[in-house]
Amino acid sequence: MTERAQSSPPEEDGDQPIVFIVDDDASMRRALTNLFESVGLKVEAFGSAPQLLQAKPPDVPSCLVLDIRLPGVSGLDLQADLAKANIHTPIIFITGHGDIPMTVRAMKSGAIDFLTKPVRDQDILDAVQAAIERDRKRRDLNRTVSTVRSRFESLSSRERDVLSLVTSGLMNKQVAAQLGLAEITVKIYRGQIMRKMGAKSLADLVRMSEALGIRPNKSDIQT
Amino acid sequence: MTERAQSSPPEEDGDQPIVFIVDDDASMRRALTNLFESVGLKVEAFGSAPQLLQAKPPDVPSCLVLDIRLPGVSGLDLQADLAKANIHTPIIFITGHGDIPMTVRAMKSGAIDFLTKPVRDQDILDAVQAAIERDRKRRDLNRTVSTVRSRFESLSSRERDVLSLVTSGLMNKQVAAQLGLAEITVKIYRGQIMRKMGAKSLADLVRMSEALGIRPNKSDIQT
DNA sequence: GTACGGGACAAACCTAGGTATAGCTTCTCC
DNA sequence: GGAGAAGCTATACCTAGGTTTGTCCCGTAC
The missing domain is CATH 1.10.10.10 (Winged helix-like DNA-binding domain superfamily/Winged helix DNA-binding domain)
Known part of the structure; x- marks a missing residue:
């Protein structure tokens, strides 16, 4: 189970977390990417929901940072789609013009956080940290349960x-x-x-x- | 364990749920009280947080309907106080002038719902229904666990x-x-x-x- | 048609779990 | 200073759990 790589030099992608960003504003994507990379996180940024969905689901702890207002499929829609597809990567929302019902809906659906622009660096970093930690736990549990389930089958x-x-x-x-x-x-x-x-x-x-x-x-x- | 009253006539308070309302606006209290009573729920209404805290904690499934803006102790403060006192009655917030950070904080702390005025009757009734259901489950689990714990001790x-x-x-x-x-x-x-x-x-x-x-x-x- | 897997059972045998009775020490409370 | 509880053990005895080897039936896949 807990076999790590045995080689001496530390491997840097074993469970290196990834932050996925979906925002149609290129300057925002750049800013967030820089911010996350500055604390050593891997980042993949997309301009729309479909682009994200085409990317392969990662095999490491990860989280999503979504703008609520996206062209076509909104952040909330994307959240619902992912849930339907049984993808439970933790989500952090960012919004410029959000309202309370939106916030409630997002949080009830399991979002980790819901931040308003302008976003303070520390706030989003904290949120990402918490999200990745949650994903790590979820993945651990999942792995255990699916091992047991496959044996049961x-x-x-x-x-x-x-x-x-x-x-x-x-x-x-x-x-x-x-x-x-x-x-x-x-x-x-x-x-x-x-x-x-x-x-x-x-x-x-x-x-x-x-x-x-x-x-x-x-x-x-x-x- | 599951000793119910043994008498023949059906007792109507065995696990009749209660809704607690805390709102400083008397007309709002009245309106909500009427609404909940109209669907057969027991109601106790208070004008401020301390009044609620002086009331005895109920021994039936219940929930709280709190105005966010209360004189003295705010709804969010009350939520935190209750959590600290290890009281986990589900909470539904109602607000006239809420903002997103407030909403996020309330939801992260476990609130069931966060409704904005004017509140639609059906929305709050649904929320109360869900809250009471959650409290029933929580109480069931709690009873079981505390029985086991006392035996362990x-x-x-x-x-x-x-x-x-x-x-x-x-x-x-x-x-x-x-x-x-x-x-x-x-x-x-x-x-x-x-x-x-x-x-x-x-x-x-x-x-x-x-x-x-x-x-x-x-x-x-x-x- | 035969090889394979699931399902079912028996005899023989061994290990693990569990109770009753009895006896020992030590500590604490009144 | 004696009663009681916790802690520990022994002998004896019985039941439950578990493996091995071998047998048989049935359906189906090749």
Whole structure:
């Protein structure tokens, strides 16, 4: 998992974050680019939403800095499109003539910040910092969950049945009864599940099933 | 846990939600009160932040509707005070003369919505509905977690040690080795833990320890 | 048609988990 | 100074979990 590059010279693109800028005002793009590069961030700037969408999604922590008012597709539209496309890169909005409903909509949709022009350098740098940090966490979590999910998908349907009952706390014999199987069969599936899921203990398996959203009926806790 | 009143006639205050209004404009208070009552919500209205704070915190799902501009303590200040006092009732702001930074601050601090005057009835009703729903969920989660936490606090320090190692997936003998104990001792503690925590299975116990934030070193998942 | 994977089971065997009973020390509270 | 709780262990015993080897049925893909 945590294999870093083994070579001695430090590699400078392993998880070097990128800031994407979308603003139709070239001078603004230049100013922001200079600002971000001055603190050592990689930058890619675009003049419109479609240009951004054509760029390949990056494989490093990143964030978007969007002008609300863009030609064609507005910043808010772009936010919605990205969400629909299941792209959850954190977004910072910049606006010259924003209003409150716009702000509320953007923030409710998960924007990190919403800054008004003229933007103070420190404000946007702070926002970008926070956005990248959030993206890093999101990516970490995502990687973990998708590993678990792909293992889960390698299970046969019977194995999935057993997994859900076992992680809900039933004993092998109870699982067997519910599925109409012999206890030994459950034991064998259980072993296969542990192997396929890469779980080293039942505790592991329970946590994985939590991550996958496989829940029993209700959250226990009775006297 | 889930002891409801046992009497036959349906009790109408068991979890009847309440909307708290804080606005210095009496006519606004009246209008909002009428609006909310017209859809069957209980309402308590106040003219200033201190008045609200003197009222007893309710034991039902609720939400706050705050004017941003209040005499003395502003709506945003009140939001911060409540957060500091660990009161997390969802807040809906209403403003006549708000600006974007204010909106951003409120939303970042967790406000449900931020509406501008004149407020459309449907907008505020939707917001209140969403706020109460969120509060219901928050309260449910809270109740569960605090039950688990109080049980955890009834454990002796050794039992806690064992709990954290067991739920991290170690076998009894490994736990024993790490704590310098005999395996039998671990077994006995383990039994006491299950009893005190009210866990019916190891899976239960693992989920409880997750809820308590007792994590092992790292999130496993290796090949 | 046979090779393959999923599904199901049995016998044999071993390890891990869990309880009951009993006994020991140490510390604290009244 | 004795009662009680926490902490620790031993013997004995039983149940649950888990692997291996081998067998059988079924469907389907080549």
